[in-house]
Amino acid sequence: MAKQAESDTDPQTAAAVFAGLSFEAALRDRYDGQAGRDIFAKVEGFKITEQARAAQLYPFFQALDRNDGPEAEIYGRRVVMLGSNNYLGLTRHPRVIQAAHDALSDHGTSLTGSRLLNGTTHLHERLENKIAEFLGTEAALVFTTGYQTNLGVISSLVNRRSVAVVDKADHASIYDACQLAEGGMLRFRHNDARHLDRILSRIGEDKSCLVVVDGVFSMGGDIVDLPGIVDVCKRRQARLLVDDAHAIGVIGSGGRGTASHFGIDGAVDLTVGTFSKSFASVGGFVAGDRNVLEWIKHFARSMIFSASLPPASAAAALAALEVLMDEPELTDDVQRKGETLRNGLRDMGFDTGESQTPIIPVNIGDEVATVTFWRDLLERGVYTNPVIFPAVAMGKAILRTSCMATHTDEQIEFVLDQFQALGRKHGLLP
Numbered sequence: 001m002a003k004q005a006e007s008d009t010d011p012q013t014a015a016a017v018f019a020g021l022s023f024e025a026a027l028r029d030r031y032d033g034q035a036g037r038d039i040f041a042k043v044e045g046f047k048i049t050e051q052a053r054a055a056q057l058y059p060f061f062q063a064l065d066r067n068d069g070p071e072a073e074i075y076g077r078r079v080v081m082l083g084s085n086n087y088l089g090l091t092r093h094p095r096v097i098q099a100a101h102d103a104l105s106d107h108g109t110s111l112t113g114s115r116l117l118n119g120t121t122h123l124h125e126r127l128e129n130k131i132a133e134f135l136g137t138e139a140a141l142v143f144t145t146g147y148q149t150n151l152g153v154i155s156s157l158v159n160r161r162s163v164a165v166v167d168k169a170d171h172a173s174i175y176d177a178c179q180l181a182e183g184g185m186l187r188f189r190h191n192d193a194r195h196l197d198r199i200l201s202r203i204g205e206d207k208s209c210l211v212v213v214d215g216v217f218s219m220g221g222d223i224v225d226l227p228g229i230v231d232v233c234k235r236r237q238a239r240l241l242v243d244d245a246h247a248i249g250v251i252g253s254g255g256r257g258t259a260s261h262f263g264i265d266g267a268v269d270l271t272v273g274t275f276s277k278s279f280a281s282v283g284g285f286v287a288g289d290r291n292v293l294e295w296i297k298h299f300a301r302s303m304i305f306s307a308s309l310p311p312a313s314a315a316a317a318l319a320a321l322e323v324l325m326d327e328p329e330l331t332d333d334v335q336r337k338g339e340t341l342r343n344g345l346r347d348m349g350f351d352t353g354e355s356q357t358p359i360i361p362v363n364i365g366d367e368v369a370t371v372t373f374w375r376d377l378l379e380r381g382v383y384t385n386p387v388i389f390p391a392v393a394m395g396k397a398i399l400r401t402s403c404m405a406t407h408t409d410e411q412i413e414f415v416l417d418q419f420q421a422l423g424r425k426h427g428l429l430p
């Protein structure tokens with residue numbers, strides 16, 4: 001494991017390092033100063049990641065030796081995994097592993113083609129039917145990733161006469177989808193239904209609107225004000241898409257997500273989800289009315305022009321969903337673990353923001369302080385995720401932590417002990 005960085009790193013250098021670590025187009029463009037004819041010219045100036053590694057401030061692309069769910073191994077050391085989206089801990093569940101094995105034997109490694117042509121199996125259809133049954137919708141449609149789901153769903157619906165209206169804290173895939181869509185995009189203040197109302201009131205009657213919100217926000221762990229948003233959408237005749245990537249399996253009755261959490265099942269027009277979190281696999285889906293999905297199926301470029309979800313991944317997701325339907329108490333377990341960790345951190349004096357779920361940010365602010373804290377935690381056997389600019393605003397860096405249903409009480413206690421010891425050492429606690 002890397003040695004701890006000097007704590008007196010010049011803040012300006014550190015800020016420059018972290019600004020350089022961002023991959024936003026605007027920041028990428030500044031390397032184009034050396035442009036000219038060669039499109040690779042810009043990469044010559046891109047030394048910032050090397051500098052960050054040399055300063056032992058580079059926190060990304062860390063290779064795990066093993067991932068065993070609630071625990072992992074990195075640099076030859078066992079750590080409590082507090083930085084994954086494996087909320088129900090099902091990546092090591094025997095039923096899920098067996099289902100993936102069987103699909104691999106039955107169908108081979110890949111279908112090597114789009115769902116539209118040779119890439120659909122009965123396994124994909126069974127998975128779609130099971131999701132629709134679980135969420136109580138007419139139908140569901142499976143994509144190869146959650147990212148591609150948002151890309152395909154939003155860009156196929158938001159045409160030149162439409163506007164997508166998104167929460168400022170929505171996931172990057174929603175923003176990317178809006179760039180691909182031909183229509184416009186407007187943003188409303190985070191979780192502010194009144195501001196959404198104002199924005200919708202200014203959009204002309206000739207434009208159709210799709211409001212897009214995350215159910216549980218991926219960085220803050222807060223839950224969208226769905227009743228407020230639904231009310232505004234109804235009054236303003238806007239359709240509503242909820243991205244429940246972090247909500248399915250985690251909140252709502254039996255893990256049915258945000259609408260269920262508020263007891264307003266059926267109030268959402270489209271629900272997007274992913275298999276890369278609670279469902280212990282990879283892939284994504286959209287659930288809603290059959291006729292809307294029929295449209296999406298034939299106009300979503302990310303579905304038509306990309307290979308389908310491999311059978312082993314589809315089988316793993318289906319098995320994980322079946323486990324959740326058989327053992328709905330998994331949702332209570334992950335919530336309980338989250339509550340213990342959140343209350344423990346808050347009681348010590350850490351700022352965990354608006355978190356209401358097992359996604360618990362620890363707000364630190366300074367980028368260098370965040371990364372050195374992350375690295376010290378790792379040294380002590382706790383794996384977390386440092387989230388820095390541009391994923392959050394400059395100077396608003398966080399450590400993102402998340403719990404699993406399969407974390408033991410001892411593991412959570414161990415984690416809290418490490419936070420307490422290091423919080424004091426780093427001057428984050430009194």
Ligand SMILES: Cc1ncc(COP(=O)(O)O)c(C=O)c1O
Pocket residue numbers: 145146147148150171173214218243245246274275276282283284
């Ligand atoms: C809210 C949200 N939507 C969509 C995605 C994309 O999901 P996937 O990993 O399946 O591409 C993510 C992934 O982190 C997410 O957090």
